Amino acid sequence: xxxxxxxxxxLALVASVSLFAQGGAEDNYPSKNINLTVPYGAxxxxxxxxxxxxxxxxxxxxVTINVVNTAGAGGSAGTLNVQNAPVxxxxxLANGMLSFVTLPINGYTDKTFRDWDVWIATYAPNVxxxxxxxxxxxxxxxxxxxxxNPGQITIGTAGIGSGGHFGxxxxxxxxxxxxxxxxxxxxxxxxTAILSGEVDVSTQLLAENKDAIISGDLKALCTLxxxxxxxxxxxxxxxxxxxxxxxxxxxxxxxxxxxxxxKGLEEEKLQKLDHAFDVAINDPDFIDxxxxxxxxxxxxxxxxxxxxxxxFASRVCWMLYDAxxxxxxxxxxxxxx
Amino acid sequence: MALEYIGTAFMTALQPFNLLVLILSTxxxxxxxxxxxxxATMAIALLTGLTYNFPTQTAIISLLAxxxxxxxxxxxxxxxxxxxxxxxxxxxxxxxxxxxxxxxxGLAIFIATTVSCIGTLLSVVFVLTLTPxxxxxxxxxxxxxxxxxxxxxxxxxxxxxxxxxxVKGWISxxxxxxxxxxxxxxxxxxARFSYGSVNLMSGxxxxxxxxxxxxxxxxxxxxxxxxxxxxxxASKFEMKKGFSLIFKxxxxxxxSACIGVGVGIIPGVGEDTGGWLSYWATRSxxxxxxxxxxxKGNPKGIISTETGNNSxxxxxxxxxxxxxxxxxxxxxxxxAAFLMHGYRPGPxxxxxxxxxxxxxxxxxxxxxxxMWLVALVLSxxxxxxxxxxxxxxxxxxxxxxVIGSYLINYNLFDxxxxxxxGLLGIVLTSMNFPAAPFLLGVILGxxxxxxxxxxxxxxxxxxLPMFQRPICIFFLAFIILLILAQLGVxxxxxxxxxxx
Numbered sequence: 001x002x003x004x005x006x007x008x009x010x011l012a013l014v015a016s017v018s019l020f021a022q023g024g025a026e027d028n029y030p031s032k033n034i035n036l037t038v039p040y041g042a043x044x045x046x047x048x049x050x051x052x053x054x055x056x057x058x059x060x061x062x063v064t065i066n067v068v069n070t071a072g073a074g075g076s077a078g079t080l081n082v083q084n085a086p087v088x089x090x091x092x093l094a095n096g097m098l099s100f101v102t103l104p105i106n107g108y109t110d111k112t113f114r115d116w117d118v119w120i121a122t123y124a125p126n127v128x129x130x131x132x133x134x135x136x137x138x139x140x141x142x143x144x145x146x147x148x149n150p151g152q153i154t155i156g157t158a159g160i161g162s163g164g165h166f167g168x169x170x171x172x173x174x175x176x177x178x179x180x181x182x183x184x185x186x187x188x189x190x191x192t193a194i195l196s197g198e199v200d201v202s203t204q205l206l207a208e209n210k211d212a213i214i215s216g217d218l219k220a221l222c223t224l225x226x227x228x229x230x231x232x233x234x235x236x237x238x239x240x241x242x243x244x245x246x247x248x249x250x251x252x253x254x255x256x257x258x259x260x261x262x263k264g265l266e267e268e269k270l271q272k273l274d275h276a277f278d279v280a281i282n283d284p285d286f287i288d289x290x291x292x293x294x295x296x297x298x299x300x301x302x303x304x305x306x307x308x309x310x311x312f313a314s315r316v317c318w319m320l321y322d323a324x325x326x327x328x329x330x331x332x333x334x335x336x337x
Numbered sequence: 338m339a340l341e342y343i344g345t346a347f348m349t350a351l352q353p354f355n356l357l358v359l360i361l362s363t364x365x366x367x368x369x370x371x372x373x374x375x376x377a378t379m380a381i382a383l384l385t386g387l388t389y390n391f392p393t394q395t396a397i398i399s400l401l402a403x404x405x406x407x408x409x410x411x412x413x414x415x416x417x418x419x420x421x422x423x424x425x426x427x428x429x430x431x432x433x434x435x436x437x438x439x440x441x442x443g444l445a446i447f448i449a450t451t452v453s454c455i456g457t458l459l460s461v462v463f464v465l466t467l468t469p470x471x472x473x474x475x476x477x478x479x480x481x482x483x484x485x486x487x488x489x490x491x492x493x494x495x496x497x498x499x500x501x502x503x504v505k506g507w508i509s510x511x512x513x514x515x516x517x518x519x520x521x522x523x524x525x526x527x528a529r530f531s532y533g534s535v536n537l538m539s540g541x542x543x544x545x546x547x548x549x550x551x552x553x554x555x556x557x558x559x560x561x562x563x564x565x566x567x568x569x570x571a572s573k574f575e576m577k578k579g580f581s582l583i584f585k586x587x588x589x590x591x592x593s594a595c596i597g598v599g600v601g602i603i604p605g606v607g608e609d610t611g612g613w614l615s616y617w618a619t620r621s622x623x624x625x626x627x628x629x630x631x632x633k634g635n636p637k638g639i640i641s642t643e644t645g646n647n648s649x650x651x652x653x654x655x656x657x658x659x660x661x662x663x664x665x666x667x668x669x670x671x672x673a674a675f676l677m678h679g680y681r682p683g684p685x686x687x688x689x690x691x692x693x694x695x696x697x698x699x700x701x702x703x704x705x706x707x708m709w710l711v712a713l714v715l716s717x718x719x720x721x722x723x724x725x726x727x728x729x730x731x732x733x734x735x736x737x738x739v740i741g742s743y744l745i746n747y748n749l750f751d752x753x754x755x756x757x758x759g760l761l762g763i764v765l766t767s768m769n770f771p772a773a774p775f776l777l778g779v780i781l782g783x784x785x786x787x788x789x790x791x792x793x794x795x796x797x798x799x800x801l802p803m804f805q806r807p808i809c810i811f812f813l814a815f816i817i818l819l820i821l822a823q824l825g826v827x828x829x830x831x832x833x834x835x836x837x
């Protein structure tokens with residue numbers, strides 16, 4: 001008994017020492033393991049992308065990048081943890097940009113994406129799917145039905161401000177008619193709901209629905225990417241703009257995932273991270289992972305990411321604000337429409 | 338084909354390195370399960386990172402072994418300390434701890450470990466034979482069913498744990514539901530009862546609540562009774578007696594395994610609920626004169642709970658494999674691990690990598706046998722805890738409680754939560770309100786709330802669809818029966834009082 005307890009105590013000590021042993025000056029960054037905070041639970045899209053990247057980046061930097069899941073409050077808890085941590089290059093954030101750029105207009109923080117250095121790695125498009133036995137066979141069928149029964153067509157998503165919610169808002173703008181928003185506690189429950197037919201339509205990410213589309217359990221009506229997407233041999237999903245060109249200004253819609261660190265890190269260290277990021281997005285394992293999940297790899301360095309986010313944040317923040325789902329106007333943060 | 342896959346999986350599992358990993362992972366899982374605060378979900382999440390660079394098959398063996406180990410390990414602390422190691426084994430403490438106090442701790446652990454092993458094995462049979470059928474059953478659960486199931490779960494937990502007065506159990510369950518309302522709701526993302534605090538907005542974490550509710554009363558109790566320097570003797574396993582008890586209760590084992598698998602496949606409902614439902618079924622089917630012995634050290638209670646929660650493992654893996662939707666929280670992490678190792682569970686699994694299903698099943702068989710062996714060796718050490726003076730033991734348990742709460746999100750706020758619920762736990766126990774329904778309320782609260790509101794939004798505010806669904810009618814009937822039984826008891830009591 002004493003043995004176990006002493007072992008436990010040692011373990012506990014080791015754990016606490018490694019937790020608190022942060023800081024200390026050093027020249028050769030990185031000299032110890034890096035923590036990568038994911039503000040969502042293990043197993044989601046952000047988490048899987050982060051782990052995949054962390055593995056390859058760690059190999060280049062010669063240290064282990066530990067993924068720490070700090071879930072809660074719609075992704076704001078983990079993000080704020082990193083924002084408030086010392087900017088020493090040992091605490092990074094991996095986040096989905098939909099939730100990240102909308103944090104200020106939801107009142108979680110005064111800082112915007114402009115206060116962070118960002119590396120964008122992947123883009124995952126939305127897809128509009130219906131159950132196999134649904135009466136809708138094309139996107140036109142669905143949009144007509146939305147126009148004929150405003151507020152009656154049920155669309156299932158992973159919640160307010162989730163990737164699916166933005167997809168549904170695109171449909172609403174195209175149809176010019178409202179829908180009935182049914183929110184679930186995540187992508188998994190939203191997926192079961194469309195499979196079981198509890199909701200009429202789902203607008204979640206393609207990655208979550210891909211296999212069920214290939215197996216024939218779901219019908220894909222269109223994607224919200226700029227281009228049609230081929231998910232399997234002879235199976236191409238059209239872009240919504242083929243039928244509705246006016247949707248083009250809202251595209252591409254979907255989740256964009258990247259690595260972030262609050263501004264203020266020395267340029268030298270940032271360049272090491274630049275290099276590790278470049279290596280990671282060209283890593284064969286990472287490329288395989290993205291192909292399997294139908295993610296586009298978007299190798300945006302720090303400057304390109306800022307430019308990309310200016311456009312992305314403007315579309316996304318105003319869409320959320322117009323839908324009445326965000327309390328603060330994007331204007332207050334200098335985000336132009 | 339199937340036999341060939343099974344053969345290959347066997348050979349893979351038997352490789353010396355894989356066997357070593359299997360034993361070590363089982364041990365890690367068990368230790369995490371035994372320690373309050375380190376849950377199965379966390380164990381798998383931690384090890385997913387560690388096993389990332391392992392060969393794929395080895396990594397999967399390791400993760401499944403940790404899963405089985407962590408779910409099974411929780412019973413030891415529940416039996417020995419009356420503090421469940423994981424939420425899944427909260428029901429085991431009901432009969433397990435009284436048995437330990439009667440000097441039968443070794444027997445209790447032996448029974449719990451053995452039926453855990455049997456429960457996992459039985460659930461593997463379900464995975465191998467009934468996956469397509471059970472998947473379609475999982476899809477029958479829509480918002481109304483989830484809503485009624487959560488009410489049902491809290492009601493039966495309240496009835497079981499507060500036998501003298503189920504109303505006290507129900508009150509405790511409802512208090513748990515209230516706590517679950519704190520934080521961002523999942524329907525409209527409105528912050529409730531958070532008073533501007535980001536920590537409260539994240540909601541109250543389950544594990545700190547559990548550690549506080551169950552841990553504090555035990556810690557305080559150790560220092561309260563002055564006469565309690567008498568120490569319970571460490572006891573033998575009594576294998577023969579254990580086996581014969583399990584053999585005599587094999588019907589009970591089978592029934593609990595079926596319930597466990599059934600609960601496991603329903604997405605979002607997991608090991609904790611499985612244990613309670615099995616316990617309830619066993620107790621309500623027991624002869625009238627035996628009912629009173631439940632909660633006082635009846636081995637049947639342990640048998641049904643531990644079979645029930647372990648057979649959830651197989652159940653929870655079914656939707657992971659066939660839909661890529663996890664049936665429980667630990668299974669969600671497991672799904673992530675499968676994806677990271679390049680497998681693609683879901684509707685295409687059987688056509689793309691049909692061997693995977695058999696691999697998982699065979700590895701589960703190995704994991705449950707390894708768990709049985711390792712757990713029995715481990716418990717030779719843990720039963721000695723009973724022999725330690727509680728005044729020395731409990732301060733260490735307290736330290737573990739604090740560390741365990743902190744490790745969940747590396748957030749000191751969770752430690753404060755643990756402390757507050759610890760004080761509440763002391764108040765509840767001193768007033769004879771059971772803590773278990775409170776915990777189940779916190780677990781099922783978000784499910785109850787969001788599913789009711791979602792269902793009403795879908796039906797434009799009408800309750801009618803609830804009465805048009807077969808599974809709903811089934812739950813409604815049981816809920817009404819439970820409540821009516823309760824009202825009946827009140828009437829009898831009132832009649833007696835009047836007669837006095």
